[in-house]
Amino acid sequence: DVKVTQSSRYLVKRTGEKVFLECVQDMDHENMFWYRQDPGLGLRLIYFSYDVKMKEKGDIPEGYSVSREKKERFSLILESASTNQTSMYLCASSSLIRQGGAQYFGPGTRLLVL
Amino acid sequence: DQQVKQNSPSLSVQEGRISILNCDYTNSMFDYFLWYKKYPAEGPTFLISISSIKDKNEDGRFTVFLNKSAKHLSLHIVPSQPGDSAVYFCAALPGGTSYGKLTFGQGTILTVHP
Numbered sequence: 200d201v202k203v204t205q206s207s208r209y210l211v212k213r214t215g216e217k218v219f220l221e222c223v224q225d226m227d228h229e230n231m232f233w234y235r236q237d238p239g240l241g242l243r244l245i246y247f248s249y250d251v252k253m254k255e256k257g258d259i260p261e262g263y264s265v266s267r268e269k270k271e272r273f274s275l276i277l278e279s280a281s282t283n284q285t286s287m288y289l290c291a292s293s294s295l296i297r298q299g300g301a302q303y304f305g306p307g308t309r310l311l312v313l
Numbered sequence: 314d315q316q317v318k319q320n321s322p323s324l325s326v327q328e329g330r331i332s333i334l335n336c337d338y339t340n341s342m343f344d345y346f347l348w349y350k351k352y353p354a355e356g357p358t359f360l361i362s363i364s365s366i367k368d369k370n371e372d373g374r375f376t377v378f379l380n381k382s383a384k385h386l387s388l389h390i391v392p393s394q395p396g397d398s399a400v401y402f403c404a405a406l407p408g409g410t411s412y413g414k415l416t417f418g419q420g421t422i423l424t425v426h427p
């Protein structure tokens with residue numbers, strides 16, 4: 200079974216703080232993704248990575264950065280948190296070679312920025 | 314530009330009846346389609362997928378139908394159960410080198426009444 204874990208389930212931060220969200224997968228997947236989910240907007244891709252140290256912008260990268268130093272770990276960084284970044288953040292991983300490219304998600308981090 | 318659309322924000326069904334969730338897409342480069350189910354405060358769970366070379370895929374109570382000419386797919390759940398109440402997302406994957414980047418619809422909230 201694929202397991203994707205996220206460092207926190209709930210986080211409360213203040214405007215202007217730097218926020219780190221960590222994601223770890225245990226299935227040796229090449230691809231990792233960060234999404235945010237907001238009501239009525241579905242899942243929107245922030246950044247993704249297809250290899251160590253490789254990253255690509257998704258649809259809404261502004262205000263975010265990422266880091267992938269090891270294959271199993273993908274971090275999302277909010278450089279200076281703002282209230283409009285209050286959301287549910289979801290990490291996922293996938294392998295195009297195995298399992299047909301289906302993405303497997305972590306439990307999510309609900310972030311509140313005050 | 315919404316390339317994957319779920320036009321029904323919500324669907325209400327009686328237990329034991331059929332649930333039909335619909336999804337339309339515009340990009341003819343998509344060649345693999347997936348359905349995910351999401352409970353509140355959890356990450357999405359992969360349900361079922363279909364390749365563009367098929368028009369039907371079945372897994373237990375879940376069947377996905379693909380109509381390529383209409384650029385339409387649907388998920389049928391028979392019989393529906395109260396535990397199926399969740400948000401359902403369809404997603405599409407283009408062929409070629411896409412690094413497994415999925416495009417998601419906005420989601421449909423399914424409520425199954427006992």
